[in-house]
Amino acid sequence: MSPLFVPGPVDVDEEVLEAQTKAMMPHRSGEFEEIFHRSEGKMRKIFRTDHRVLINASSGTGMHEAAIRNLVNKKVLSCANGAFGMRWHDVAKSNGKDVTLLDTDWKEPLTGEKIAQALDGQDYEAITIVHNETSTGLMNPIEEIARVVHGVSPNTLICVDAVSSLSGAQLEMDEWGLDLVLTSSQKCLALPPGLGFVAFNERVFEKSKTVKNKGWYFDFERLEKHRLKDSTPATSAVSLIYALDLQTDRILAEGIEQRWARHSAMAEKTQIWAKENDFTLFAPEGYRSQTVTAIEHQGFDFKAANAFLITKGIRMASGYGPLKENVFRIGHMGELTPADLDKLFAALAEFRSN
Ligand SMILES: Cc1ncc(COP(=O)(O)O)c(C=O)c1O
CATH class of the missing domain: 3.40.640.10 (Type I PLP-dependent aspartate aminotransferase-like (Major domain))
Structure with a gap:
């Protein structure tokens, strides 16, 4: 996959x-x-x-x-x-x-x-x-x-x-x-x-x-x-x-509660990654989604990053509607696991080091 x-x-x-x-x-x-x-x-x-x-x-x-x-x-x-x-x-x-x-x-x-x-x-x-x-x-x-x-x-x-x-x-x-x-x-x-x-x-x-x-x-x-x-x-x-x-x-x-917990763990991991990489999370603390994280991206070329990811078979999403230009989104839902996010973050680190 x-x-x-x-x-x-x-x-x-x-x-x-x-x-x-x-x-x-x-x-x-x-x-x-x-x-x-x-x-x-x-x-x-x-x-x-x-x-x-x-x-x-x-x-x-x-x-x-x-x-x-x-x-x-x-x-x-x-x-x-x-x-x-x-x-x-x-x-x-x-x-x-x-x-x-x-x-x-x-x-x-x-x-x-x-x-x-x-x-x-x-x-x-x-x-x-x-x-x-x-x-x-x-x-x-x-x-x-x-x-x-x-x-x-x-x-x-x-x-x-x-x-x-x-x-x-x-x-x-x-x-x-x-x-x-x-x-x-x-x-x-x-x-x-x-x-x-x-x-x-x-x-x-x-x-x-x-x-x-x-x-x-x-x-x-x-x-x-x-x-x-x-x-x-x-x-x-x-x-x-x-x-x-x-x-x-x-x-x-899998179990419904376990599925919620897996999504919650992915959300937490994504939020930590965003903060460690000096991004701003769009949604306020206490109300952040468990299934998708929206991130503001001043000074980060999202289009180039996504083009790089696509060469590795990975993809993130741009912002939606009026947020298209200023925000990107990481979906962490469905069958994804925290280990999948590691692949994404490793690829993004590679992109940023180039
Ligand atoms: C929260 C929410 N509601 C409604 C819709 C519309 O759903 P659909 O695209 O299945 O018509 C979407 C689609 O992304 C959504 O995210």
């Missing part, structure tokens, strides 16, 4: 890639339904929920759209301190919803206090928030935020984007009282891109029954009806489900 230190799509284990080459089977067959059923059961463990997980051919942005279309008749609070929080806001806006944006400096977390102020006296049907902002390497304190929302505005549904954190950082859907959590396949789950996942509780399901014009493809009522028969309304991504079945076994064999 030539390590990709990018925040998705990440390297996929050979065996998992191979699983996709098995012969097709009809998605409406007992054999496929069995695979689908057990994969969903394993995804519940990864989402830390006893509620359902819908699995659909989509990327994460499709799941942003699904949440908005199913849960919001009118009013939604979109919280954003990075490019993907803004993406979810834009999705809500482009679906014609009455969206209020709660934004903050991208170097600051969205705290319970800020969100409580925004919710005060309002009647939002849902709030949207990103757990791990992949654009800035900042993790928002979701447990604290959920506690505050439940206290201040108990009817507001809490919708969390865990696209770059699920299985790489602790997120307790049921214990923290999150109503809806979404993710996609190509990040910490270390699968090829193409699957979207959304887990939600009964409050969400009941609400979705009251919302009009949900469209067809992402309608939770239709998806749930088919999930109960271990399938999807439209053709399932059969090969990706084969890969999911195997990869969820591998994830659970």
Whole structure:
């Protein structure tokens, strides 16, 4: 495996890639339904929920759209301190919803206090928030935020984007009282891109029954009806489900807590490397991501460094959106280990000594 230190799509284990080459089977067959059923059961463990997980051919942005279309008749609070929080806001806006944006400096977390102020006296049907902002390497304190929302505005549904954190950082859907959590396949789950996942509780399901014009493809009522028969309304991504079945076994064999700990160890190692090399970390202490580190790079030729790494089969990522020129990102998610980071840091030392 030539390590990709990018925040998705990440390297996929050979065996998992191979699983996709098995012969097709009809998605409406007992054999496929069995695979689908057990994969969903394993995804519940990864989402830390006893509620359902819908699995659909989509990327994460499709799941942003699904949440908005199913849960919001009118009013939604979109919280954003990075490019993907803004993406979810834009999705809500482009679906014609009455969206209020709660934004903050991208170097600051969205705290319970800020969100409580925004919710005060309002009647939002849902709030949207990103757990791990992949654009800035900042993790928002979701447990604290959920506690505050439940206290201040108990009817507001809490919708969390865990696209770059699920299985790489602790997120307790049921214990923290999150109503809806979404993710996609190509990040910490270390699968090829193409699957979207959304887990939600009964409050969400009941609400979705009251919302009009949900469209067809992402309608939770239709998806749930088919999930109960271990399938999807439209053709399932059969090969990706084969890969999911195997990869969820591998994830659970490692252990969820152990997987979080491995990601945390990689984050710590990357932060130490950055400081030792006189770089500035973009995200503030206490809120740094376990899965991707964003680093400011004045005086360091990131493009030349990455070009050098590519000759060794290694790759990092540039900054995202407005941070493209000033920041670079080291993804440490999926199947990577601290030993892989040693290879990256050794190659970067070689680049700097040239
Ligand atoms: C936090 C976050 N949310 C949403 C998305 C969008 O996901 P996708 O590219 O799977 O549509 C990304 C993609 O990088 C992301 O990092």
